[in-house]
Amino acid sequence: MKKKLTIEINDLTFKCIIGILDFERIKKQRVIINISFNYQYTKNYFIDYSEVSELVKSIMKNKKFELLEDAILYIEKKLYKLYKINKLSIKISKPDILKDCIVTLSN
Template sequence: MKVKIKNLTFNCIIGILPFEREKEQKVVINCSFKYKYQNSNFIDYSKVAFDIENIMLEKKFELLEDALILLKTFLNNKYNIKKLKLTIQKPDILPKCKVSVTL
């Protein structure tokens, strides 16, 4: 089975610049993963989305890269995911573009 969580959007503290450490900014997270569905053994995507948001809010990461690595490790361990793709976007950080990092 393949699950996609698109445009999970919320505000959190993320970044290394002084103003990013003081004021929450919008992030958009996209996540897709595969897992083996057997005998009603399923992954509740609402729990995955909830976990992603809570980790981001709690950890207040400085780097997008660090957030992606921790999220990947957590999700792989908790849900036994086979193939995971994560993208974190900061759509408002630069005036002329959106910035994102993908793992």
Template sequence: MKIFIEDLNFQCIIGILDFERKQEQDVIINLEIEYTYDKNEFINYADVAELIKKTMKQEKYLLIEDALLNLSQILKENFSKINTLNLKITKSSILPDCRVSVEELTSFDS
């Protein structure tokens, strides 16, 4: 089974530049979760989205790469049924003429 969360938009502190540490900026999260579905145990996508937003706002990551690695670990800890996770973080307004993204595919041993 796969869950897709596309274009989850919110603002948070992320980045290494001085102004990025002071002013929240727009981020967009896209993810794909592959998991083993069981009628009695499923992954609630609303809980996934909320956990991502809460974590990103609390942690105030310096690098997108660090956010990806940490979020992957936190999601697996909270949703043990995850087999693979493809997570992409986009900073949509950091450069005037493009969006910048970093993506990570993580496979967990089941």
């Protein structure tokens, strides 16, 4: 039996190097990532959400992106390549970069 399901990974929070400002290239900052995607669940195929979470954290920590845009595009390409998914939504927030707001970029 096939069933269309949605996985949501909300508020995945960790520190990494991201940004173009001088201090952002030196000191890790907190990021919050939200990911949502659909896939066809069958008895023989499911997606391990903990694997997806760890993959995204690993990408962000190792790639040290300068732009949020580049991070989203890279993660998007990687997830589509590795998993049979559709309707992928990615949102990356930098909650500590500005004093009076949370900066977020999404696809």
